[in-house]
Amino acid sequence: MTLTTERIHHDVAAALGEDPAEIPVDESLVDYGLDSVRIMTLLERWRREHGVQADFADLAEAPAVEAWARLLGAAS
Template sequence: MTKPLSLDLMREDVAAIIHIGSAEIGDDDNLMDLGLDSMRAMNLVLIWQERGVDLDFSQMATCPTLAGWWQLVKRHMNEIAETRS
């Protein structure tokens, strides 16, 4: 079983895919400036889908920061919770 997605896990996944330490990524750092390209971002989408979070790549591209992506994740999780209640 895979770990549920968290901000820290997102940071670790991004760091691994761009080959830097997770401590080097701040919540508001532009991930494209740190070396994340669209192909790697699509790989992250697939990884996170396996953890139950279906993010839209076009939404991710509008705010390429961990803080921005975490907001998308929380919105997605809230939508799922609402449909289950």
């Protein structure tokens, strides 16, 4: 299964208990309540389900859906 930008957006919104429409793809997710525990949870899921090779520091450095999609090589 390919990791897509849409999947990242949906997974982030679910982790925050929000509708994806409420979470901009180009803004810092920290501003919307994403914390280090949730980032690790998402990363572990994507590693397990999609073979993602990134580490926590990579995601924490640029916590936005679009940035993560580029970093993780997500399909559009």
